Amino acid sequence: MTAQTVLIVDDEPDIRELLAITLSRMGLESLSAATLQQAREQMAAVQPDLCLTDMRLPDGNGINLVEYINREYPHIPVAMITAHGSVETAISALKAGAFDFISKPIELDRLRSLVNAALRLNRTPEAGPGHGKLQLIGHAPRIVALREQIEKLARSQAPVHIRGESGVGKEVVARLIHGSGPRADKPFIAVNCGAIPRELMESEFFGHLKGSFTGANRDKQGLFQAAEGGTLFLDEVADLPLSMQVKLLRAIQEKTVRPVGASEELTTDVRLLSATHKNLAAEVRAGDFRNDLYYRINVIDIQVPSLRERLEDLPELVSALLARIAGSDGGTPPTLAPAALEALRGYHFPGNVRELENILERACALADQQQITVADLQLPASPAPEDQPARSPGTVEVEAAFGQLEVYLEDVERQIISAALEQSRWNKTATARLLGISFRSLRYRLKKLQLED
CATH class of the missing domain: 3.40.50.300 (P-loop containing nucleotide triphosphate hydrolases)
Structure with a gap:
């Protein structure tokens, strides 16, 4: 197996030698360059697996090299060597596209960790943003x-x-x-x-x-x-x-x-x-x-855009969420009636995708058929502009108040269902009939309220 190669760019011979020795002990080969021009020539000739560059070079700076490599060789990671305490330089390098940075005096353990992480990049499976x-x-x-x-x-x-x-x-x-x-x-x-x-x-x-x-x-x-x-x-x-x-x-x-x-x-x-x-x-x-x-x-x-800014994704999101909800319950995913989808399109979704998932979970429990209707969604009415208060409470205030209300309602619901279960001698079919809800809805509520046992 061919050893991986690291390009070292620094105008100080002692630094280049120290880095080369350390990399050699890691089983890596190294190339050296003392200037920006030499670095570009080495990149074109060899295309190494990693580049380590100093910030200050005789004919430019390391940021120029970071930008060049990101433009011409985007698959090659480049790390910046910065002066001790130079936070601004490090941040500039990262903004320019550097993989990481290390400060002088160079700590060899930190260097080895950085090099190993950078070289793992091209060994990482190309899973992309659907990872796992x-x-x-x-x-x-x-x-x-x-x-x-x-x-x-x-x-x-x-x-x-x-x-x-x-x-x-x-x-x-x-x-x-x-x-x-x-x-x-x-x-x-x-x-x-x-x-x-x-x-x-x-x-x-x-x-x-x-x-x-x-x-x-x-x-x-x-x-x-x-x-x-x-x-x-x-x-x-x-x-x-x-x-x-x-x-x-x-x-x-x-x-x-x-x-x-x-x-x-x-x-x-x-x-x-x-x-x-x-x-x-x-x-x-x-x-x-x-x-x-x-x-x-x-x-x-x-x-990350709000759901209101990407409503064209609503059918795909609904389909995926219904499949996930049904999968956790071991059932077949229900479908959404066209009118129900239109109702969702017209809703303002203050809670975004998380709220959409909660709406669909509730609808799955309430639906008597395999198709979810507008009534099953139980969407809250959106306030008309003229009905909105002059000052809306902040998101944190709203979430806190909603959370308190949710806890209270769940406690009331738990008491009602517990009483119905006792009256029906824990026969779930009879309990559902007594409460006037479907067996599926009862099963969902028992699971949600942790009353299954």
């Missing part, structure tokens, strides 16, 4: 463009910030970026930043040692350690308090974390993806989100 069971369903222009972005971003280690309304599928996008890249066989750890109590945040992110605070009865691994070698996805990152934002920024920049109660820091190797339904730039202007952290996590920014 996850899919980005639809063929609307914005979804097609999003798929192309995912394929490109999967070949990079740049931090990506994913914007979009609640329910559009931001985590699906994050998982596809992870699953289509060289970290696919490593952990994907997702955390909702707004769901962690403030007093536990540092412990959750960085871990803690036994006895470090009251209740710490054992050592605990943090999210960074759990995601080692893989991807850490920070959902609703705008909900982090400012005090935690400072600590997160340091962990990202230094690639180290210190567990609560520990005296030494631990090195980490994670790719950071983040998401929020809020306008992060507006949060920065309001003073609620640190500008330096925004600059660090928002290296690449992508937008």
Whole structure:
């Protein structure tokens, strides 16, 4: 088997020699270039498997080389060697299309990790954004463009910030970026930043040692350690308090974390993806989100369109969701009546694809036939423009209120069904008849309310 080749571009002979020795010990061959022009000539003659380039070159800079390679040889990853602490340079390189960066003085363990990750890129199966069971369903222009972005971003280690309304599928996008890249066989750890109590945040992110605070009865691994070698996805990152934002920024920049109660820091190797339904730039202007952290996590920014912006994908989404719902229940997928599809087309979908799935789950339970009708959908009425209040509550307020209502209604429903089951001596057919609903609807509600046992 032919050894893989790495092109080293640096005008310092000592650096080139150090890198060549390290790569040789990894079983790799290396080529050297001292200038931008020499690098272009070597690229044309050999087309290596990876390029490592310094930022400062006698006849240009490394950014020029990154852009050249991305344009002429997009299948070849290129990593930037930057000066210590030069965050701006590193971010510029990532924005230009660099796979990753490493700072001087070069840590050999970090170098080996970077090289191995980059060389795995072309060994990763071309699964694309349908990787595994996850899919980005639809063929609307914005979804097609999003798929192309995912394929490109999967070949990079740049931090990506994913914007979009609640329910559009931001985590699906994050998982596809992870699953289509060289970290696919490593952990994907997702955390909702707004769901962690403030007093536990540092412990959750960085871990803690036994006895470090009251209740710490054992050592605990943090999210960074759990995601080692893989991807850490920070959902609703705008909900982090400012005090935690400072600590997160340091962990990202230094690639180290210190567990609560520990005296030494631990090195980490994670790719950071983040998401929020809020306008992060507006949060920065309001003073609620640190500008330096925004600059660090928002290296690449992508937008996931709302369902309202891709209604041409509705039939395909409905078909896929009905198949998934029926598959989890072991049944045959129902179909949607033409009038029901038209009703969905006219609905405003504040909860996007997540809401569509909930609507279809409920409709499957209520439908007496294999075809779902408009009545089965139970769509809420869309308020007319003149009926809307002058100030609508924020998304978080609405979701919180809706969640409280949902819990209350589920509790009432659980009590009613439990009473009917007892009256019918747990005969489900008799219970359905007593409640005036179909057996399928009862079975769905028992499963949803965890009353099956």
